[in-house]
Amino acid sequence: MSEGASSRIGRLLEQARDGDVAARDQLFQSCRNYVAVIARAQVESWMRAKVDASDLVQQTMLEAHRGFDEFKGCNEAEWLAWLKQILGHNTQDFIRRYRTAKRQAGLEVPAVGTESTFDPIGEFAAASMTTPSQVLMAHERELAVADAIAQLSEDHQTVLQLRSLQRLPFDEVAQRMNRSRPAVQMLWMRAVQKLEETLHEADQS
Known part of the structure; x- marks a missing residue:
């Protein structure tokens, strides 16, 4: 096999x-x-x-x-x-x-790009960020990461999409989410923590 x-x-x-x-x-x-x-x-x-x-x-x-x-x-x-x-x-x-x-x-x-190669989960995996990106280094974890993101709250999904997957600056994330920058930064940190916890729980199941 x-x-x-x-x-x-x-x-x-x-x-x-x-x-x-x-x-x-x-x-x-x-x-x-x-x-x-x-x-x-x-x-x-x-x-x-x-x-x-x-x-x-x-x-x-x-x-x-x-x-x-x-x-x-x-x-x-x-x-x-x-x-x-x-x-x-x-x-x-x-x-x-x-x-x-x-x-x-x-x-x-x-004008907007239409590149079919855009891969946000792959980009997230390759980014030199904090601990969640380290969890994503292995290609086979991409499905697990997507499933974990889908389990998060809408706000957590959105902030991870904008900040971690698209890697937008916090000022732009705050503008899109209609929140202050400090509030968005706190939301992102909590989303990252929740993502890690969800992935860990999946590993243990």
């Missing part, structure tokens, strides 16, 4: 390819939070505003379901890269439609 197949995602991939419908459903469910975290960070980064990314997530998961037989990888890293590629293409289409609609409405639209 390959190194990738020894992981949970690798096993689910093998079972799904063998026709196990339950394993296939579990495979996609296991990655939904991961796709959602990246989608939200991408949309917020490009649109400079909070936008509901749920439609983008749904479209990406549906396309991955339909095109599952086209996936040729065998391990978690390749699987996540494939999902990010689909999400990147869908996000580019989303941005183009958004900009076209705004122009047709006569509104000014700032």
